[in-house]
Amino acid sequence: MGFGDLKTTAGLQVLNDYLADKSYFEGYVPSQADVAVFEAISSPPPSDLCHALRWYNHIRSYEKEKASLPGVKIALCKYGPADVEDTTASGATDSKDDNDIDLFGSDDEEESEEAKKLREERLAQYESKKAKKLALVAKPSILIDVKPWDDETDMAKLEECVRSIQADGLFWGSSKLVSVGYGIKNYRYSV
Template identity: 40%
Template sequence: MAVTFSDLHTESGLKSLNEFLSGKTYISGDQLTKDDIKVYAFVKNPSDAFPNASKWYDAVSSRLVESFPGKAQGVSFSGQAASAEAAPANPIPVYLQAGADDDDDLDLFGDETEEEKAAAEAREATKKESSKKKESGKSSVLLDVKPWDDETDMKKLEEAVRSIQMPGLLWGASKLAPVGYGIKKMQIMMTIVDDLVSVDSLIEEQLTVEPCSEYIQSCDIVAFNKI
């Protein structure tokens, strides 16, 4: 059954539209369609006396401004422009047939200009850039690596430590520092990618188990700084 809105520039027409839009966001439901554009072309901004129609008008206006910035003041049907600010002098019926194939020549705002194409491309590039995964943070860590006793080969100990390789882990400078009773510990720097390397897991599952445990008695985190 066809739904008819006529005299949309009058209170009776707006009242009919307001009643029809009760409980709806757009003419056809929750999606903006050509039906909304057609009606919008013949409606001036409804007053608060027609809350449903006013809410619908604002929703359509917002969508048009988003899609076609700077050109949302009118639409054209088969090349004939109609202003959203000036309603026609004579009553104009608008027929909305549910399920009808309404693919007549509907030129919303004319051909897209070069400026609009450039703006669209810029928006698309911004979306792609923002959708890229941000690079994970990095940290600088100083470890104390302690041997079993003063007879531990510290060169072998360092080789064992540096033999551990994994994505996101980069070993840095090292030095020996006295502990006491002739025992020295090794202090070594490393840079890690936070999302890829867990220092606790590195110590518990790599540095203090075989084969590294042959030389390493324990490891302690001396400093942990975000880069």
């Protein structure tokens, strides 16, 4: 954590990027965290680092009230983005090599003969189960209700007109006459 050396342009660039979407380090008012970072900067940031310069000028306006700002001042290395190592002399930490722990296993290690045999057996079982399954061909099934205008509509002529409709992939299935009520019947088609 930290910004690195805030007296260098690299450290000020990290500070500028960090302040791109923040006004202060902690919360919505200036605090002792802002004072701690402000005191680590020797001079105002260059004008091309606009976020850092805006923040610097704003905190400088609290020159007389710095001691009364809320919060507790802690080490400078505790503030800032988590992905930057602090390289200052006061904030240097001992870092361990994280590469010695392999959380997900390594492909470099030799697999035992029993494990290889077991894996091969399971793959063979899976392939045999997969080969036994029939390929399922998906065919959509649609039911269409064709309703007449009134009870005097010629239902035989209506069915003839409906079945005259032709389209790619359209196959008319069975149909039946279903009673709706009051002597009115409609056709239900399976497509």
